[in-house]
Amino acid sequence: MTPAARLQATLDLSSAVENDARPADAVTAAWVRTRRHLDDRDKGAILERLHALLRHRARLGWWLVRHGQEDDPRKRLLAWLTLGEGRTPVEVARLFAGAKGAPAALTDGEGALLAALKGCTIVHPAMPDAMRLECPPWAIEPLRRRFGAAFEAEMAALLTPPPLDLRVNPIQTTREAVLAELKGLGLPAEPTKLSPDGVRLPERVALARLPGLKTGAIEIQDEGSQLVASLVDARPGERVVDFCAGAGGKTLAIAARMRNKGHVVACDVNEARLKRCAERLRAAGLHNAETRLLAGETDRWVKRHKGGFDRVLVDAPCSGTGTWRRNPDARWRAPEDEGLAGLVALQGRILASAARLVRPGGRLVYATCSLLPEENEQQVAAFLAAHPAFAVVPLREAAPQLTTSAHPDHLSLTPARHDTDGFFAAVLRREGPPEPVAED
Numbered sequence: 001m002t003p004a005a006r007l008q009a010t011l012d013l014s015s016a017v018e019n020d021a022r023p024a025d026a027v028t029a030a031w032v033r034t035r036r037h038l039d040d041r042d043k044g045a046i047l048e049r050l051h052a053l054l055r056h057r058a059r060l061g062w063w064l065v066r067h068g069q070e071d072d073p074r075k076r077l078l079a080w081l082t083l084g085e086g087r088t089p090v091e092v093a094r095l096f097a098g099a100k101g102a103p104a105a106l107t108d109g110e111g112a113l114l115a116a117l118k119g120c121t122i123v124h125p126a127m128p129d130a131m132r133l134e135c136p137p138w139a140i141e142p143l144r145r146r147f148g149a150a151f152e153a154e155m156a157a158l159l160t161p162p163p164l165d166l167r168v169n170p171i172q173t174t175r176e177a178v179l180a181e182l183k184g185l186g187l188p189a190e191p192t193k194l195s196p197d198g199v200r201l202p203e204r205v206a207l208a209r210l211p212g213l214k215t216g217a218i219e220i221q222d223e224g225s226q227l228v229a230s231l232v233d234a235r236p237g238e239r240v241v242d243f244c245a246g247a248g249g250k251t252l253a254i255a256a257r258m259r260n261k262g263h264v265v266a267c268d269v270n271e272a273r274l275k276r277c278a279e280r281l282r283a284a285g286l287h288n289a290e291t292r293l294l295a296g297e298t299d300r301w302v303k304r305h306k307g308g309f310d311r312v313l314v315d316a317p318c319s320g321t322g323t324w325r326r327n328p329d330a331r332w333r334a335p336e337d338e339g340l341a342g343l344v345a346l347q348g349r350i351l352a353s354a355a356r357l358v359r360p361g362g363r364l365v366y367a368t369c370s371l372l373p374e375e376n377e378q379q380v381a382a383f384l385a386a387h388p389a390f391a392v393v394p395l396r397e398a399a400p401q402l403t404t405s406a407h408p409d410h411l412s413l414t415p416a417r418h419d420t421d422g423f424f425a426a427v428l429r430r431e432g433p434p435e436p437v438a439e440d
């Protein structure tokens with residue numbers, strides 16, 4: 001592909017993302033699937049530029065509005081080439097020459113825009129915080145409260161390209177073998193610093209270069225997510241519930257740690273995600289887990305299995321603020337349902353219901369990929385106040401190796417401090433019998 005053809009492909013993909021309500025990664029995956037002829041280098045260059053455009057979306061839009069231009073994918077790309085890649089108007093005009101397969105030739109207005117942007121930096125002192133920090137207005141105050149003086153550093157870290165983390169499936173192989181294999185392929189793989197099962201590749205690679213993904217020997221999973229699953233500390237032979245299992249990222253990690261012994265029930269209200277979870281369990285060679293579709297958090301199945309499990313993980317639906325580094329478009333989509341308050345209420349209901357499944361002496365882990373105290377510490381405090389049968393297991397006891405957490409009692413991972421996605425997890429123990437609840 002010529003550099004100009006790569007730009008045209010980036011424009012096509014960026015327009016597809018703009019015109020589709022689905023998250024950018026879903027649109028991108030579908031787009032790539034229908035373009036199998038693209039070689040890995042072209043694909044890599046196109047995706048890298050798309051991610052830059054998504055990461056700097058608000059800043060680029062601010063510059064366009066300032067110069068009276070429409071904020072659309074083509075203009076954003078022009079602005080990015082100038083402000084982000086430092087190309088001169090002459091270089092950009094050479095790429096936008098209107099040749100076959102290349103972007104249409106520049107209009108006079110676009111030429112004037114490039115001239116006006118020449119020599120500018122992508123961040124301007126007059127930018128409002130929402131644009132300068134690429135942080136939606138609704139999240140600025142809660143995140144400022146959460147991080148204090150570190151707020152801007154955390155926002156900056158959320159704008160960096162994430163590493164590619166893999167989790168090794170101990171049923172099939174070892175971390176040493178995976179590291180040796182990846183190094184043999186010329187990939188700069190390193191063991192993850194905190195997770196004992198993780199391997200980190202500092203940058204995006206073509207997934208086709210990772211044969212273990214097809215065989216289930218490795219899974220793509222952020223180091224933070226691996227650490228949350230490890231806090232469940234499920235032992236071979238135990239009975240475990242992953243209450244919000246989704247497509248099974250953490251279910252797989254838990255079931256593998258149990259060495260295929262015992263039983264894991266992966267619950268969710270989303271049938272398509274659970275189906276994907278079942279497929280991934282099969283591919284990974286894990287047969288100690290089943291999926292269970294729930295009608296809602298108070299499904300009768302929960303009542304029937306009251307007190308029946310050693311460990312329960314609630315990886316609650318959340319604002320996803322901790323994953324903005326990986327899903328840069330997510331920050332500009334409002335939290336689901338009625339906004340943050342609706343999510344917080346749903347999390348509270350899910351946690352209260354799932355807690356019924358824990359046997360006396362058993363462990364309940366509440367986790368989110370949110371950075372907001374409302375969804376994390378405050379949620380746990382409200383649960384403990386209403387459920388005196390539960391007590392916190394401090395992190396130094398639950399996971400002494402994770403004392404770098406930003407919080408003394410709970411796991412609190414942040415992109416700037418730990419170079420992981422933002423994750424929160426609280427480990428709780430049931431010390432008394434399940435309380436009767438209204439729907440019992």
Ligand SMILES: C[S@@+](CC[C@H](N)C(=O)[O-])C[C@H]1O[C@@H](n2cnc3c(N)ncnc32)[C@H](O)[C@@H]1O
Nearest residue numbers: 244245246248249250268269270297315316317
């Ligand atoms: C953060 S995601 C889970 C990610 C998953 N644990 C993983 O590691 O890949 C939250 C999940 O909660 C599910 N969910 C939403 N409402 C629920 C409810 N009322 N009861 C159970 N699960 C629910 C969603 O369908 C979604 O799959």
